[in-house]
Amino acid sequence: MWCFVPNQVQFRHFEKSELNSGGRLVDNQQKRRSKVKIKGFEVAIGLLMVVVLGSFGPEWGFWAHRRINRLAVYRLPPEMAIFYKRNIDYLAENAVNPDRRRYAVVGEAERHFIDLDVYGDSALTVLPPYWTQAKEKYGEDSLRKHGIVPWYIQAAVFQLTEAMRQKSPTRILRLSADLGHYVADAHVPLHTTRNYNGQLTDQVGIHAFWESRLPELYAENYDLWVGPAEYLPNPGKAIWEAVAGAHAACDSVLAFEKELTGSFPNDRKYTYVERNRVLVRTYSEEFSARYNSLLAGQVERQMRASVRMVGNLWYTAWVNAGQPDLAPLADFEWDAEEKSKEAADQQTWLQRLLKIRPEAEDN
Numbered sequence: 001m002w003c004f005v006p007n008q009v010q011f012r013h014f015e016k017s018e019l020n021s022g023g024r025l026v027d028n029q030q031k032r033r034s035k036v037k038i039k040g041f042e043v044a045i046g047l048l049m050v051v052v053l054g055s056f057g058p059e060w061g062f063w064a065h066r067r068i069n070r071l072a073v074y075r076l077p078p079e080m081a082i083f084y085k086r087n088i089d090y091l092a093e094n095a096v097n098p099d100r101r102r103y104a105v106v107g108e109a110e111r112h113f114i115d116l117d118v119y120g121d122s123a124l125t126v127l128p129p130y131w132t133q134a135k136e137k138y139g140e141d142s143l144r145k146h147g148i149v150p151w152y153i154q155a156a157v158f159q160l161t162e163a164m165r166q167k168s169p170t171r172i173l174r175l176s177a178d179l180g181h182y183v184a185d186a187h188v189p190l191h192t193t194r195n196y197n198g199q200l201t202d203q204v205g206i207h208a209f210w211e212s213r214l215p216e217l218y219a220e221n222y223d224l225w226v227g228p229a230e231y232l233p234n235p236g237k238a239i240w241e242a243v244a245g246a247h248a249a250c251d252s253v254l255a256f257e258k259e260l261t262g263s264f265p266n267d268r269k270y271t272y273v274e275r276n277r278v279l280v281r282t283y284s285e286e287f288s289a290r291y292n293s294l295l296a297g298q299v300e301r302q303m304r305a306s307v308r309m310v311g312n313l314w315y316t317a318w319v320n321a322g323q324p325d326l327a328p329l330a331d332f333e334w335d336a337e338e339k340s341k342e343a344a345d346q347q348t349w350l351q352r353l354l355k356i357r358p359e360a361e362d363n
């Protein structure tokens with residue numbers, strides 16, 4: 001994932017077992033706070049947001065998602081840019097919403113990955129490219145258990161196309177921001193394997209190493225500018241090709257780290273850095289540089305491909321919706337009602353995440 005981040009090797013909160021359990025962190029937070037009655041709900045949520053997000057780690061996974069959405073806007077034709085550029089900050093800021101929801105909303109977590117190797121070596125040929133056929137063949141529960149990102153992106157494109165048809169600015173923005181997130185996740189090699197954190201090959205921590213530590217060290221030099229958006233006549237096919245490309249990269253992601261570890265003194269593999277005023281163990285710059293050089297620009301390539309695909313899918317949805325005139329939406333402002341709905345949505349995620357009872361019941 002370009003997900004929840006942590007450069008901290010020892011924070012393994014992105015592991016599915018932890019997602020399923022809801023996380024000890026949550027319970028601890030709740031315990032600590034259970035005796036404190038806070039009446040100002042918004043203030044409480046704000047504080048808890050800081051605590052929770054701060055506990056999960058710093059901003060690098062977030063940085064990648066935000067950057068991908070932001071750069072995708074610059075790929076759009078003027079007819080779309082007139083609306084998207086005006087809302088570029090929203091699209092960047094909300095690129096991380098799906099990761100915030102994944103700990104709180106049932107059904108969210110599986111939208112971020114697919115464990116292709118669960119389906120054997122021929123996964124890409126045996127898995128039906130479309131959701132209905134896939135459900136018939138494997139059953140929905142089984143599919144969801146192993147991740148549904150390639151199918152969910154297709155559904156998101158469909159929803160975005162409908163929102164474009166309806167010329168609904170709020171829906172277009174929400175769906176575009178979310179779509180950008182799932183597309184970026186689908187380009188992360190370790191989002192396509194059940195060995196998603198090297199836990200099956202004694203390489204625990206590699207997930208954050210690839211998606212957070214390497215961008216932290218090297219993203220400044222990435223060239224993420226790609227050309228204008230292109231129409232995709234078959235979005236489903238393009239999405240599956242992207243997932244296949246990410247999966248093909250898994251071998252090198254894992255093998256190079258293993259190879260390097262074998263030839264590297266253990267005391268030089270890791271170092272300690274300060275994160276949120278806490279010293280945490282992470283991969284040393286020396287080890288990271290060697291690994292990055294073996295990967296030969298892979299992280300940058302995958303980020304570029306994400307930017308390209310996000311722009312292409314936004315553009316394709318607009319074309320398929322009949323190229324609606326977005327100019328009248330350009331002056332759109334979130335009104336009070338929409339703003340409060342956004343805030344309510346976020347409160348709902350946090351309430352579920354932190355298991356807070358609504359104030360009305362809290363007496």
Ligand SMILES: [Zn+2]
Nearest residue numbers: 001003112185
């Ligand atoms: Zn994600």
